[in-house]
Amino acid sequence: MPGTNSFDDVKATIVQTRRISSDVSIITLNCPSVAATAKPGNFVNVKVNSSTQPLLRRPFSIHNVQGNHIEIMVKSIGCGTALFCDSQEGSTVMTLGPLGTCFNITDYDFKTAILVSGGIGTAPMLFLERTLAAQGKKVINLIGGRTKEDLLAQNLSNCRFATDDGSTGLKGTVVDLLRNELTDIEKEGPIKLFACGPNPMLKAVAKFCNERHIACDVSLESVMGCGIGICYGCSVEINTPDGGIRTILLCREGPVIDAKLLVV
Template identity: 40%
Template sequence: MKAKQIKARIISNQRRNGNYGHLEFESTVIAQQAQPGQFVNIKVNNTWDPLLRRPISIHGVSGSKVKIIYEIIGKGTQILSQRRPGEFLDIIGPLGHGFDCLRPDKSGQHKNIIVAGGMGVAPLVFLAEKLKLSKPLVLIGAATKKQILCLQEFKALGCAIKIATDDGSAGFKGRVTDLLNIVLGQVKPGSLFSCGPQPMLKAVARIACENKIPAQLSLEAHMACGVGACLGCEILTKTGYKSVCKDGPVFGSEELAW
């Protein structure tokens, strides 16, 4: 994998579902190499405020276009949301170790299950595209119906979808991990693939362990360098500290010591 620093032209940047931005940029070098679970590290403007790049997972590629989704939460994402098509962004990517797509069972005997929480859907659409031959089952969790992202994209890939919302405004009322427990009583599971808030990932890891299912989890962390040099985004694994940016962001659930 050869990450590159490029000036990428913004193709589109739209706000959807209230507080989420969908941005597409042009980069053949990133589009050709990108794997699901990898991320790009974006300098949102050319000043030192904010100082650091913003790591954002790759949502999909088509041709030379790369798609990302971000939630507008702080100054960096606020500025990113104001960048216009035709402008250029300084981007480093693709970075990190993505999902291992070879591991899942393609025979269809065992169902691959994708578990997405909130913003966690972003890299999982890209993954579902790679796994579509095995017709994965997608579980999406969000606080309310309005915050469910990428439903149409999963549908277009032919994935079966189940939804959980905290307030019951759509699908199952409760946590997506409770829904996962129910689903595991109904299907023969293959692998679990998950991305979302850390408490949810911990619950997925626990469920995977109890049911003896392999699980790959994509973590989020504050990063400085994004290339494994500063050792700022370390996470404790069973074999010592590892960098979320370089050794991850995707880890096997059995590796993590949390």
């Protein structure tokens, strides 16, 4: 669902950084213009420090919105994310957003939303869950990871888990968990799925949903540069309704797309 993208670049103050695991932090930014217009699934493109290293901004989903603040859940995997996680409270970062498409929560009248996520893909689910709950939807979180340390269920409700090593929840993938849980959930009325995680996981979720004609949005990842359609660094192939393939810029026509469009 297209967002109301604003390309304002604002100086956001880091209000708090809170480490929630060995490599994941929640960073709170005072960023009123983004907080006022963000929708679940949108992202921000952050210049994580003022030096030229790293040169490019880094994209992050909006994890939560509270008043003038946005929260970002950041997993440290390289130089940009490590610098961001180590930021001092009170310092500022240039923040562009909200960017990209958002989850489509109004396309049809579903009763239950199933939020399927893996690893750091759980980051956008808190904002989505709270928005759905405010609209009276029932929300169920299905969360997967390689091991229990990868599960990031901070503040989410109604969570069920799958881990590759069986250390928490079902031993298997989050799609195995979805298959197990679906029959009971479907008895309660119409459902829609919302998924975010590694692209192979999203392809498996999309294939599962498309075969069963279940409505599903997926939030994809790609390496990004500008975040606003200038650098062409985020091109991704998607299906067209007439059976063809076309290329989109994920920062403009994504990261959230209808699962039927994902090339699996």
